[in-house]
Amino acid sequence: MNPNSVVQEKISEINWQSVTNEMNERGYSLVPQFLHDQYCKELIDKYDNSELYRKTITMERHNFGLGQYKYFKYPLPDLIETIRETIYPKLVPIANTWMKMLNIERHFPDRFDELQRLCHRNNQIKPTVLILKYGKGGHNTLHQDLYGDIFFPFQLVFFLNEVDDDYIGGEFVLTQQIPRAQSKAIVLRPRKGGMLIITTNFRPVKGSKGYYRAQMRHGVSEVHEGERHVLGIIFHDALT
Numbered sequence: 001m002n003p004n005s006v007v008q009e010k011i012s013e014i015n016w017q018s019v020t021n022e023m024n025e026r027g028y029s030l031v032p033q034f035l036h037d038q039y040c041k042e043l044i045d046k047y048d049n050s051e052l053y054r055k056t057i058t059m060e061r062h063n064f065g066l067g068q069y070k071y072f073k074y075p076l077p078d079l080i081e082t083i084r085e086t087i088y089p090k091l092v093p094i095a096n097t098w099m100k101m102l103n104i105e106r107h108f109p110d111r112f113d114e115l116q117r118l119c120h121r122n123n124q125i126k127p128t129v130l131i132l133k134y135g136k137g138g139h140n141t142l143h144q145d146l147y148g149d150i151f152f153p154f155q156l157v158f159f160l161n162e163v164d165d166d167y168i169g170g171e172f173v174l175t176q177q178i179p180r181a182q183s184k185a186i187v188l189r190p191r192k193g194g195m196l197i198i199t200t201n202f203r204p205v206k207g208s209k210g211y212y213r214a215q216m217r218h219g220v221s222e223v224h225e226g227e228r229h230v231l232g233i234i235f236h237d238a239l240t
Contacts, residue, residue, distance in 0.1 A: 003039065004082040010034060011086050019197065020094050023154070027203035027216050028174060030188065034195035039079060040160040044229050047133060052077065054127065059140065065220070067138035069232075072129045080129055083156070084233055088112040091154045091197070098153060101204040101211045108152065112235065115152060119237040124148040128234040134170060135227055140220035142175055144201050147238035155200050158231040162192040167226030174198065177215040179207070187221070200234070 014031055022029035046052060047070070054073035059065045072080065092108050099106045109115055119125070128147055132140070145155060161167055174186040190196055202213040220228075 003079050006036070007079060007082050008086055011083075011090070014090075016090050019090075023094050023197065023199070023203075026186075027176065027199045027214070028186070028188075029197045030190055031195040031197070032191060033193050035158055035160070035193040037193065040158075040193055043131060043231055044160055047131060047229065063141070064143070065138070065140040067132060067134040067140065067220075069130050069132040072127055072131070074127050076127060076129055080231075080233065084129070084235065085112045087156065087233075088115065088152075088235055091152075095153050098204050102202075102213055115150075115235060116237065119148070119150050122148060122150045124150055124237040124239050126238040126240060128236065128238045130232045130234075132230045132232065133227065134167075134220065134223045134229075136223055136225060138170070138220070138223040138228065142173070142217040142219040144217055145232070145234050146201060147234070147236060150236055151200055152235040153200050153202075154197055155235065156233040157196040157198060158233070159190045159192055159194045159196070160229040160231060161227065163189050166192075167223050167228040169222050169224035170228040171221040172196065173219045173221055175217050176203075179212070 019029045019031070052072055053070040055071045057064070057069050059067045059069070075081070076084070089110060089112070092110055095108045109118065124147065128145065157172070172188040172190065174188070175183040176186070177183050188196065198218055199216050202215050204211040205214040
């Protein structure tokens, strides 16, 4: 079967109401065993194929952590483009509900190509899909992937290696800002092939005077042994 058809079928089988509930309750949702082992291996094997990428970042040069990541160039590989275009409409209703809850005057379009046109009108024309590689000692400092004034509030993270088999450590870390208190830390250890949906910037949290924006950041704890690869699919494009 065509890989794109396999992925589309996988997306159609996801319980999106459950995803919606989890996003509303905690700002992230994990879909286990989304990517087949074959696709994980293909993405890792193509890491050194320079023809696929527009830019390589060595993280320690920018105080981002220790490791390396590469931004894909357009046109994206078919599998990645299919995931991006097919999952986006599933997340739009959640995104627009969040905007209403937080009284933000932003309405995201129903289709991915419409979001892309919005980005391009704002001079955000560079693809933001990236693949990251960490070795021993590798880590990623807490951050947000915004890239410009136009940003979609959700992004996807795909785990391409098996935790405890291919690498030790390297937990995925989320932090949530708590008003008048220290931030809350969330530590996740998704299995190979898992798809994690996270908020790009903030999530709505109900307070005594209505909903407020709880800022969230994400990063990666230190890898103690082995190699860890992750695919990140961000829906909005970048200025540079």
